Amino acid sequence: MMDINNLLDFESEEPLLNPPAKKRKKVIGLDDLLTDFYKEEGNLIEKAAKCAKAKARRNNDSDEEDQDKEASLCELVDTCENKIIEIGGKEDSFLWGICVFGDQKTPSPLAIPELKSCTMFQSFTDNKLNSEFEICTDNGDTLLEGLIVNGWLSKVVLARGHVEKSVAMWTFNLMVYSSKEKLRTSACDFWCAILSSENEQVKIDWFPSYSELKLALENYGFLFNSSNMEYVHSNSARQGPAQNIRAWIKYATTSCQVRSKTAIYLTSEAEELVEVIIYLFLDRQLQGLFVLLHECMQSAISYFTDNEWESSCEKIAKSIARRIPKDVNCLRIVECILGANSRSKLFRSAVAYQILLSCFDYKAQHEEEILNLLISINVKDKNCDFFKVYVYLVLTENWLLSNQLGEAKRVLNEMWRLYLRNCSCLIASTDLRSFASKVRNKASYLLQGTITQ
Amino acid sequence: MENPSSQRTVAGALEENILAILDSTEADDTQYANDDRTAFLDAVRAASLVPENGTPPTYKWFASIFTILRIGKSLELTMASFKLLNELDKRFPRVHLSVVDESKSSSKPTVIVENEAWSPFVFSSETSNEREAADNPGGSIDSSGFQLLIQDLADATAEPNFQASETKSLGNMLLFQYLVNVLEGDFQPRNCVYAETANWVLLRESLLNMLLVSRKLNYKNLMKDCLAIMYENFDTAATIALLEIGNNTCIAMQKFLILIMELDVSKKAAEMQGSTTRADGVRTPLLEMVLDELTYNIDILDSFLQVFKSEPKWKLEVVVQYLWKYIGKPSVRTRRSNGPTDDASFSGALKCFSNITSTKSTIKKIRPELVQLLLAHGLQAHLSLPCKRHVEGSSASSEETSNSSLIEVSENIISAFRNLKTADKKMEILPLGKEALFTAATIISTKS
Numbered sequence: 001m002m003d004i005n006n007l008l009d010f011e012s013e014e015p016l017l018n019p020p021a022k023k024r025k026k027v028i029g030l031d032d033l034l035t036d037f038y039k040e041e042g043n044l045i046e047k048a049a050k051c052a053k054a055k056a057r058r059n060n061d062s063d064e065e066d067q068d069k070e071a072s073l074c075e076l077v078d079t080c081e082n083k084i085i086e087i088g089g090k091e092d093s094f095l096w097g098i099c100v101f102g103d104q105k106t107p108s109p110l111a112i113p114e115l116k117s118c119t120m121f122q123s124f125t126d127n128k129l130n131s132e133f134e135i136c137t138d139n140g141d142t143l144l145e146g147l148i149v150n151g152w153l154s155k156v157v158l159a160r161g162h163v164e165k166s167v168a169m170w171t172f173n174l175m176v177y178s179s180k181e182k183l184r185t186s187a188c189d190f191w192c193a194i195l196s197s198e199n200e201q202v203k204i205d206w207f208p209s210y211s212e213l214k215l216a217l218e219n220y221g222f223l224f225n226s227s228n229m230e231y232v233h234s235n236s237a238r239q240g241p242a243q244n245i246r247a248w249i250k251y252a253t254t255s256c257q258v259r260s261k262t263a264i265y266l267t268s269e270a271e272e273l274v275e276v277i278i279y280l281f282l283d284r285q286l287q288g289l290f291v292l293l294h295e296c297m298q299s300a301i302s303y304f305t306d307n308e309w310e311s312s313c314e315k316i317a318k319s320i321a322r323r324i325p326k327d328v329n330c331l332r333i334v335e336c337i338l339g340a341n342s343r344s345k346l347f348r349s350a351v352a353y354q355i356l357l358s359c360f361d362y363k364a365q366h367e368e369e370i371l372n373l374l375i376s377i378n379v380k381d382k383n384c385d386f387f388k389v390y391v392y393l394v395l396t397e398n399w400l401l402s403n404q405l406g407e408a409k410r411v412l413n414e415m416w417r418l419y420l421r422n423c424s425c426l427i428a429s430t431d432l433r434s435f436a437s438k439v440r441n442k443a444s445y446l447l448q449g450t451i452t453q
Numbered sequence: 454m455e456n457p458s459s460q461r462t463v464a465g466a467l468e469e470n471i472l473a474i475l476d477s478t479e480a481d482d483t484q485y486a487n488d489d490r491t492a493f494l495d496a497v498r499a500a501s502l503v504p505e506n507g508t509p510p511t512y513k514w515f516a517s518i519f520t521i522l523r524i525g526k527s528l529e530l531t532m533a534s535f536k537l538l539n540e541l542d543k544r545f546p547r548v549h550l551s552v553v554d555e556s557k558s559s560s561k562p563t564v565i566v567e568n569e570a571w572s573p574f575v576f577s578s579e580t581s582n583e584r585e586a587a588d589n590p591g592g593s594i595d596s597s598g599f600q601l602l603i604q605d606l607a608d609a610t611a612e613p614n615f616q617a618s619e620t621k622s623l624g625n626m627l628l629f630q631y632l633v634n635v636l637e638g639d640f641q642p643r644n645c646v647y648a649e650t651a652n653w654v655l656l657r658e659s660l661l662n663m664l665l666v667s668r669k670l671n672y673k674n675l676m677k678d679c680l681a682i683m684y685e686n687f688d689t690a691a692t693i694a695l696l697e698i699g700n701n702t703c704i705a706m707q708k709f710l711i712l713i714m715e716l717d718v719s720k721k722a723a724e725m726q727g728s729t730t731r732a733d734g735v736r737t738p739l740l741e742m743v744l745d746e747l748t749y750n751i752d753i754l755d756s757f758l759q760v761f762k763s764e765p766k767w768k769l770e771v772v773v774q775y776l777w778k779y780i781g782k783p784s785v786r787t788r789r790s791n792g793p794t795d796d797a798s799f800s801g802a803l804k805c806f807s808n809i810t811s812t813k814s815t816i817k818k819i820r821p822e823l824v825q826l827l828l829a830h831g832l833q834a835h836l837s838l839p840c841k842r843h844v845e846g847s848s849a850s851s852e853e854t855s856n857s858s859l860i861e862v863s864e865n866i867i868s869a870f871r872n873l874k875t876a877d878k879k880m881e882i883l884p885l886g887k888e889a890l891f892t893a894a895t896i897i898s899t900k901s
Contacts, residue, residue, distance in 0.1 A: 094484055120895065129867065129894050133874070135887040143891065146884050151762070152892045155836045159859075160899045181696065246697055288623065288694020290532035335495055339503045340540075401499070438485075441474075442492070448470050 094387075096332035097284040098325070101221040101241045110173045113166040116140050120160060120167065148174070149186045154193035161201045163194055168206040175247045176216040188247035192254040207262065210269035213252065217276065220245060240285045249280070249289065253296040256303040267304065271312050274300045275319055281336040282329055294338065301343050309343055313350050321354035330355045330391055334398045352398035359392065371396075371415040379426050379439070386427075386435035393423060393442055413450075420447040468511045471496045475517060487530060490521055494533050502540055509545050515571035520591030522631065525624030528694065535627040542638055547572065550642045564646050564655055573635055574599075576663045594632065596667035600675055602629060606702070607678035619695060626698050630705040633712075636661045640712055647719055653728035656719055661712055666734045676742055682706050684756045707763045713739045714767060744774055751823065755885075758830040765837035772831040773798050779819040780805040799831050800862060806869035813876045821873050821880045829889035832866050836892070856900045863893035 115121065121140060130136055136143045147153040148171065157163045175187035194202060218224065220241040252273060255264050265273065277297045280286055286293065304312050324330060334355075337348040356370055364370040374392055378384060400416055423443030427436050474493040497514050501507040510518075515538075522534040547570045550562040575593040594602070602625060609622040639660045647656050656662055665672060683706045691699070717738040723729050747754050754775075761768050780802065806812045806824070816824065836859075870890060874880060882890075 094488075123898060124891060124895060127894050127898070129890055133870065133882050133887060133890055135882075135891055142884070143887060146888045147891065150759070150885060150888055151833065151837075152888050155833075156892050156895050159896045185700075240693070243693055243696060246693060285693065287528045287532060288692070288697050290529075291536055292697060294536065335491070338498065345503065438488075445470055445474065445496075448466065 094328055096282065096328045098279070098282040098329055100223060100279045100283045101285070102223050104221045104242060105219045107177050107216070107219040110169060112169045112173060115144060115166050115170055118164040118166045120156065120162075120164060144170075145183065148190060149182050151186065151189065154190045157194060158197055158199060158202060161199065161203060163202065163204040163206075165205040168204060168208075172208045172212070175251060176213075176244050177219075177242075178244070179242075181243070184244050184247045188250050191251055195254050195258050204262075207264055208251075210265050210273070213248070214272075216244070216248060220248075222276070222279075240283075245280075245286070246289065246292065249277075249292050249296050252277075253292075253299045256296075256299040259303055265303065267308050267312060270300065270303050271316050271319075273303075274312075274316050278316075278320055278333055278336065282324075282332060293336075297337070298340065298344070301347060304343075309346075313343070313347050314354075317347070317350035317354040320351055321358040324355070326355070326359050326391070328391070330359075331394050334395065349399050349401075352395045356392065356395045356399060359388075359395070367409075367412055368415065371412060371419060374419050375415065375422060377422075379422060386433055386439050389423065390435045390439050390442065393439060393446075397446055417447065417450050420444075420450065467500060467508060468513065471500060472513055472517065482526065487526055490526065490530055491533065494518065494521070494530075494537050497541075498537060502537075502544060507544070510541050512569075512571045515541070516592075519571075519573055519593070522624070522628060523591045525621065528620060528623060531624045531627055535631055538631055539634055542634065546638055546642075548639050548642050550645065561649050562646055564642050572660070573632060574660050574664065576660075576667060595669065596664055597669040599632070599664060600670050602632075603675055603678045603682070607681045610682055610699075619692065623694060623698050626702040630698075630701055633705040633709045636664070637708060637712055640716065644715060644719055651722070651726060651728070653719075653723040653726075656716065656723070657729075657733060659716070661716055662720075665713070665716075665736065666732075672736060673742075676739065679706055679710060680743070680746060680757075683710070684753065684760045703760060704763055707761060710739060710743075711764050711767050740770065740774065743771065744778065747771075747775065748778070751820075754823065755826055758826065762834070762837070765834040765839075769799055769831060769834035769838070772827050772834060773802050776802045776805075776824075776827055776831075780811075780815050799835055800858075800865065802831070803828070803862070803865040803869055806872050807865065809872050809875055812869070812872040816873065816876055821877045822883060824873060825870070825880075825883050825886040828866055828869055829883075829885045832862065832889050832893065835862055860897055860900050863896045866890070866893045867897075 116139060121136075121144075124130060125136060144153075147156065153167070153171070157167065171187045171190050174183045175191060176184075178184040178187065194204065214224075222241070256270070256273075258264070274297065277293060277300060280289075281293055301309070301313075320333065324333065334348060334352050337344055337351060339345040339348045353367075353370075357364060360370065360373050364373055374396060377389060377392075379386075379389065396416065396419070400412065420443045423439050424447050427440045429437070429440070431437070431440075471493065474489055474496055497510060497518065501510045501514075518534050518538055518541075521530055522538065525531045547567045549565055551565050553560050553562045573593055575595050577595075606622070606625055606629060609625070640656075643655045643659050646652070664670065683703055717736075717740065720729065720733070720736075721738070743757075747757060758768065758772070761771065805815055806828070866889060870882070870886060874882070
């Protein structure tokens, strides 16, 4: 985190800062000032450049005074530029987003047994229809691709009640690695169809294991090692995940829904899967998959049994809290857990709580201590980092509200309200520091909520 | 405030509080304003969806969320508002069926409509509408607004460099998907009760019907654009978001077309009973329009049938009706008044290819390659029909019947291809035909 007060330094350069002309309804926010500041800066730099050029053209008869002026102007321009870069960098860090995908790798080919040797195929090549209509004359690849793209394959294997290993491996491989949209989506449809088939009799000879799924994700460039996770800068063009990620997510969603039939993943694997989905939410390139990712998360957390979930939920939350940067991304994560059912609510609360603990370097041992630490933050202090306070506020809100404060947690409730009162009453409405008004507004909004509850 | 006098003030305070989060945003484009919008969406979710007995969303909340979806400041906000609206509609439907008292046999479900509820559609005859719409770009949509949206989508998907206008187009696609969900949520319960009560007024007042009868809407152009959008393929250079949302748009478009087809069927029934009036207008049934389009534009037949697969019942209907245009309707078939035909009629159509003579006379009227396509797609739709029989009747006998019907259809397909080949020696078997034959042969060999 950069020091927020750096932002305020530009106020000392008053001549540059004309008061905004338009009438405002409310107290001028810092962002408004920034916008104006930018504009003014832009104009000034341009003018300075023009001036300099004009001067250069005016032979070398410039006197010392001119040179002095020029030097000071250059200096001014330099400081302005630095400020802009500084502020720009600061703005970026308020935008969530982490590079969860690095460079894509070339997958090592899966050793798929000869497709043509599968009995589904063999029994047909012996059929007289085959020669009559010249259906399968080559090695069968064209026919098989047609069968999968046009959706026949799932009908055929369901009718036969048997998915042979070669077919299973071949289709899985298409799904996670094919660069052809039609092949990968129809292979995904195939797997979803056979996994969710009502027919209990279907025998599936080979299931992709979790490590296969994980390997695919690694080949898309997913960085399982958190130290590689970076901020996204708006101008950085990088390789993202392969487009197969959509099929991957859909498959993961469906595979978690069939636990009653087959427990495909170990508990620890399912825990990692939930964590991975959370990180996928943080990649801005996957914003368009918002709905898909939510379905996947929903399905993944319903994979656990009730007993498992209680401990897994905390484990996942702890792991996430240790790995993610303590910035606006924390808020994004908590927002992404929608709290649609009791499991999801528990999860949201646990994640918020664990991140809070981690924000305070695990200094707090239990819930009340965390609130004590929060209350002890002096919001009147001129060095108070309101962005941090804002993050704490939202995290605490989610930890406590999803936690359904009962009578037993009365103390917590009282402490929470005290903290809210601190934030809503002790910050002056004239405080123009970044996030000060956000903290104040949020706190008073939440305070209203605790009263009307 | 500590002791609210009534529930109403509490709700009112909550409404104002949540709306206040948006106070400073207005037309603002900054990240701060977008943060506030996100916070607003989250607050509505926390109030309405997270608690088990959540506060029903107020009119203003709905309107504000919809505005966020429509103005589309960022993909993040568009996605979040889209999801929230759909979830709110699911939890708090504007139209739903009454709970039927099982103990009384006479009790039938009725439709309950929340009249005061907010709606993304506005169909008033006031002339000021257009100006209003222009003044309020984030407001509700009328018929001409809907037509414009479809037009924009069709234009955008036709563009070679789609990327340029991506964010706006993605927003439009999600808006369209949401509107279709609203139309469906409004239409399905009404149509359900209509099937029981034959009360046409229910459907006349449906959003879908009001949308389509509006004079501000050019139905033919709308349908042309709709079809164009449906079989749009996005190339591999498209972004992940575009592939996903484009694909969902295509599915939503099918849903939209099928809703209209279902409305057409019910409307026809109402006409036969004399329940409709002149005010209900005359509209060519969509199925006929689609068939005409596919007849005059044979090139798109395959791609249409490839895409139009989310409802096998209707896909089969298209195939069967198309075939019947050429093979002459069997005399036993009376004009249906209710719902699409059952799958038996596909078998009926197959019979026309059961011997050389009738096959020969048919392929004088329709190219054998087209017959191959229709038969293959017909088989595919037939195989995709929901296997109610498998689920409902776990008894061995029903399983047998379904198996025997599958085998029968498969056998008929194979003999139809044989007859086609005999009737036209030069005919090439299309890849799709080969796939159908492989499937049919495998089904026969495993089931018999």
